[in-house]
Amino acid sequence: MNKLQVELGERSYPIYIGRQLISDSQFYTPHIRGSQVLVISNETVAPLYLGAVRHALSDYQLNEVILPDGEQFKTMDVLNHIFDGLLSHQHNRSTTLVALGGGVIGDMTGFAAACYQRGVDFIQVPTTLLSQVDSSVGGKTAVNHPLGKNMIGAFHQPRCVIADTDTLETLPDRELSAGLAEVIKYGLICDQAFYQWLAGNMESLLARNADALAYAIQVSCQNKADVVAEDEKESGIRAILNLGHTFGHAIEAHQGYGQWLHGEAVAAGMLMAADLSQRLGWLASSDVDALRSLLQQASLPVLGPANMDDDDYLSRMQVDKKVLDGQLRLVLLQSIGKALVTSDVPREQIIRTLSACRA
Amino acid sequence: MNKLQVELGERSYPIYIGRQLISDSQFYTPHIRGSQVLVISNETVAPLYLGAVRHALSDYQLNEVILPDGEQFKTMDVLNHIFDGLLSHQHNRSTTLVALGGGVIGDMTGFAAACYQRGVDFIQVPTTLLSQVDSSVGGKTAVNHPLGKNMIGAFHQPRCVIADTDTLETLPDRELSAGLAEVIKYGLICDQAFYQWLAGNMESLLARNADALAYAIQVSCQNKADVVAEDEKESGIRAILNLGHTFGHAIEAHQGYGQWLHGEAVAAGMLMAADLSQRLGWLASSDVDALRSLLQQASLPVLGPANMDDDDYLSRMQVDKKVLDGQLRLVLLQSIGKALVTSDVPREQIIRTLSACRA
Structure with missing residues (x-):
């Protein structure tokens, strides 16, 4: 224990x-x-x-x-x-x-x-x-x-x-994968070494190797605990835990809760965040490709639903809890292992990402 | 202002x-x-x-x-x-x-x-x-x-x-009286001088004299603010603000919310608390009589509803938020101007009070 x-x-x-x-x-x-x-x-x-x-x-x-x-x-x-x-x-x-x-x-x-x-x-x-x-x-x-x-x-x-x-x-495969989306998130936002470990151990995790799972849970919880200890009520840094969630919540709300699992929506949302980060010059396209492969290996979706247009996203993203005085704020990636929160994203770039990430 | x-x-x-x-x-x-x-x-x-x-x-x-x-x-x-x-x-x-x-x-x-x-x-x-x-x-x-x-x-x-x-x-008379119940409460629990002032100025208050009302509001708020500042989340002293409320909440719940105004139920409840305090030897019966007169002067009820039996009270009082591990706790009066919280009240005494205070 x-x-x-x-x-x-x-x-x-x-x-x-x-x-x-x-x-x-x-x-x-x-x-x-x-x-x-x-x-x-x-x-x-x-x-x-x-x-x-x-x-x-x-x-x-x-x-x-x-x-x-x-x-x-x-x-x-x-x-x-x-x-x-x-x-x-x-x-x-x-x-x-x-x-x-x-x-x-x-x-x-x-x-x-x-x-x-x-x-x-x-x-x-x-x-x-x-x-x-x-x-x-x-x-x-x-x-x-x-x-x-x-x-x-x-x-x-x-x-x-x-x-x-x-x-x-006893967890269904689909829910195991949904959980892995959040595990991958911790690597992406604040722990590059863990991200590399995940890339090398995804097969063991999917095979439910007990030691691999226990390690992944422990590192994930430690990362989350560190962020929460710094900012209990999300006035700042804690928002990085929401990587992929602004897009993801829009998907969940539009599709009807329970249709997409939370982790599935977050997976697609994280790839959108990565795609947007690449458009802003922070990530290399090889980073985005590697993330796409990792998510796909974990049986997670990497594209949003075909039936959601730009407004379906944007109208829902506007009620995101991170919105301040009408200003949409997004969690993006400065690099693999380092997230940031920004409200300085041109709307056209968001729309390009939504188009690129539509099924 | x-x-x-x-x-x-x-x-x-x-x-x-x-x-x-x-x-x-x-x-x-x-x-x-x-x-x-x-x-x-x-x-x-x-x-x-x-x-x-x-x-x-x-x-x-x-x-x-x-x-x-x-x-x-x-x-x-x-x-x-x-x-x-x-x-x-x-x-x-x-x-x-x-x-x-x-x-x-x-x-x-x-x-x-x-x-x-x-x-x-x-x-x-x-x-x-x-x-x-x-x-x-x-x-x-x-x-x-x-x-x-x-x-x-x-x-x-x-x-x-x-x-x-x-x-x-623009406040209806009945609601003015209900408010005065809580005003009287502050005198009873922690401000004997204010209680005396109220006994001498009830007529002005009922006539809506602006200065009298402003003074009563200010002293009430100051008393409440002092208690709350000492115990924001009611782990101790703050409970005295609930004088009359354990009985009163039972009346409100039994009669159906909105039938008795909150202040009316608290008024009857405060007289029950005073009656019980007298049975325990803390108040003189002249204190109880004076309180009854003051509440009546303010057009407030001093008896509980005729259609509530002991169990109607006790079963509801058992879910009061002040209950700790099954132990009923009551706010009572040590003297006029001094409340205390006690769980040490024999059930027979509570029942005697309920009988004495039934319409």
């Missing part, structure tokens, strides 16, 4: 990474203050792992809320099921919520914890690669609105993250 | 109290960072004062959301109208929300501001006595859930509070 610490002053918390952690109470109990726990999971994950969580938490008043599975259910309406569960079982302010599932479960549970009685504790137990390397770390929680992804949410840090790599054995 | 400062470090903010403030841009502009403003009001207040706000904010991209009027609309569903307005007008993270109305508008606007894009600025323009002395100060925001009042919310401080006493001229 490896332990990382996210350093956020009094909101600091550990990330545990390893095998057979879910059923082991020692990773939960130091982080639970009261006697009540509500586990939130979904219809896919609960049959696989809820028993293990029950085993670990048998000393508590344990209640459960099982949500439908999918990004299309990350809504205010479905969020209410969590509040119903908390209130009908009379959970008080010292309760702890446990998120057992992927990014959707983590985001909703975290947001419910942020709001219930104006803030209670929660623990992340991410069961997908994407959530282990991304959404479970950093305290961003949210639900979607029909007009924009993650538009309603809060910054709320978990008490700990329990990333059990055994759960990846 | 009087100005108080709520001291909360980097979240400190001013409260402006006086006449003709709503239409004056100088009270808003220093507290608005971006170029976009969304005003949230309700169908009762908007026709009276929205024009004045529009006048003050004519230099901004100004959009408006008008909600139905009443506590029964303080729900997640109605909250969504605010998000719809923000997103359909493409408001970004530097937007400012302005709450123009009473406590319901303030609580919902504040909670929407806490959640929109994970947190944007807001300004309180309270137009009722209750919201001027209570809900607009202190950063508590929330919506109700069918199983409990204010169960879903956040701590989110406004950038400023603009309390224009002219708005009280």
Whole structure:
């Protein structure tokens, strides 16, 4: 088992990474203050792992809320099921919520914890690669609105993250690939050595080699923890974690949540960001080609949907959370391993990139 | 115009109290960072004062959301109208929300501001006595859930509070009285001299004497600001602000939100707290009698509804946010002007108080 610490002053918390952690109470109990726990999971994950969580938490008043599975259910309406569960079982302010599932479960549970009685504790137990390397770390929680992804949410840090790599054995191939998109992102934005390692080890990762996966998760979490520790509430540097996300969110929103997986949209979005960075003279075209190959090797899309025109992108990008006073801001690449945030991109160049990256 | 400062470090903010403030841009502009403003009001207040706000904010991209009027609309569903307005007008993270109305508008606007894009600025323009002395100060925001009042919310401080006493001229008598309940509360919990002043000046307040009202608002806000500055997130002393609220919330929830005004339920609840404090030997029965007379003079109820039995109270009080590990905690009075929080109250005594205070 490896332990990382996210350093956020009094909101600091550990990330545990390893095998057979879910059923082991020692990773939960130091982080639970009261006697009540509500586990939130979904219809896919609960049959696989809820028993293990029950085993670990048998000393508590344990209640459960099982949500439908999918990004299309990350809504205010479905969020209410969590509040119903908390209130009908009379959970008080010292309760702890446990998120057992992927990014959707983590985001909703975290947001419910942020709001219930104006803030209670929660623990992340991410069961997908994407959530282990991304959404479970950093305290961003949210639900979607029909007009924009993650538009309603809060910054709320978990008490700990329990990333059990055994759960990846049951992960569908498509979701493994979606997780690898975010793993590749960390190499691109701030860790050139890790990017090179990924280029040489993609086959092992796709074959679910346990050691390779554990290493990739650990380096990804460490990179994210370092960025978050520097800028918890995204007033600056943290925005680089959104490489590919401005384009990607537009794809997800246009196609309907759940049609493209988040990681798939981010993959196509990262290639758009790379293409644009090349047009601005920062990346070599060989860099863009190498990224395209790596994404393709990971079975990820490298082109946006054929049915999205420029306005479909631009109108949605205009409500991106990084927009400041009407000014679109994009995360681009100065080089492989170094991202920057800029609002100084000519619209014509964006449109050229959108044309070049359309299926 | 009087100005108080709520001291909360980097979240400190001013409260402006006086006449003709709503239409004056100088009270808003220093507290608005971006170029976009969304005003949230309700169908009762908007026709009276929205024009004045529009006048003050004519230099901004100004959009408006008008909600139905009443506590029964303080729900997640109605909250969504605010998000719809923000997103359909493409408001970004530097937007400012302005709450123009009473406590319901303030609580919902504040909670929407806490959640929109994970947190944007807001300004309180309270137009009722209750919201001027209570809900607009202190950063508590929330919506109700069918199983409990204010169960879903956040701590989110406004950038400023603009309390224009002219708005009280249009306030219905019943709402003026409801506001006076919270004013009396400040005397009871921490300001004996103010309690004496209120006992001597209730007639002027009910006659809407402008100077008397301004003084009562200022002392109330100062008392609240002092308590909040000491304990922003209610881990201790702040709970005394909830004198009468545990009983009162049970009444509101049982009767259906909007049937009893919040201040009315708090009035009956404060007399229950006083009655219980007398049973525990802290207050003299003459203190309880004097409080009853003062509340009656202010046209406030001093008895709970006839149709609520002990269990109707106790089951709802059990989900109160002050409950810790199943232990009911109550705010009671050690003496007039001094509140305390205790979990050490025999259930039989609570039941005796409920019987004694039933209509």
